Amino acid sequence: MYEKSVDGHSHGALEVYDIASGESTEIFRISSGEKYIDEVYYVGDDVFFSVEASEGRGCFKYRSKTGKIESCQSENGEIVDPDWPLYSLGDGTAAVAYAYVNTPEYGKVTFTKRLNESQFYYSLDEQNFYEMTGLTDKSYDESGIEWGNLSYSNGKVYGVLTAVGMSSKVSKIVFADMKDVTTEQVKKDLLFSFDPATCESEKLYETENGYSRIVGFHGDWVYIFKNGNLSRVSLSSQKSEGICDLDPGDITFSCIGTKLVVFNPNTEKVVKVVSMTD
16 A cells, blocks of 8 residues: 555555556545545554544544445544554653554564663563563664564564664654654664564564665565665575665565565656565
8 A cells, every 4th residue: 555646745645556466546535624644554454544634633444355444533533443553652751662463373462662772572461561682772772663564474473673873852752753764864674573472582684784774574585675776685594686676766665465565656656566485
């Protein structure tokens, strides 16, 4: 799913791209009085998004399996959907980034990270949180947990953490918005795994700097985009294979099942679909 422009205004519609057919279908468009679409989060098979309007903010959920859009709010505007993905929680002392992934065996596995601290935490009951051993790193003090960077496969949760270094005073009190972070402000990316059965976490792959970004993961392979080249690295052998060259301009990557979708937000079109099973 991607945001599209409407009548010259960006973030005015949402479209779903069908990987099999290569066709796009519009599933939502802002109406009169609505300004733009904001905060699009991917949680399992559902997509949550908000719409800024003159009378306030509307919160919605798109169910990909049924193609239906549902409101996440009550009549007075209160969010009532229990799965609405809060980005951060406040406890009076510091912001706490928050994200989760739903699993069939263990239910909701939740991860948190406090701003300006190095530790990451997990919870299997949304009440008791424990430190994830082996992931503590001061490079991630200003980094949070990003929605859409978590997945569940073969009994484990996989995720990508991005270490950022910001120079502004604002970054010391709120998490950086990754949509506005430049390559120079990215220190490194980390692919990790978490086993809910043993509660053990493991570093699987870490880049050296922001010019080498983790853009996908499937099986034994981690997909890397660096200097306009898309490649993949075997976690077991560390062998690297080149895949293709891409315009290093504004492109984004999305992992959908076994496909890696490359999207250009300037042209608002999918430019390439890479199979991660080949």
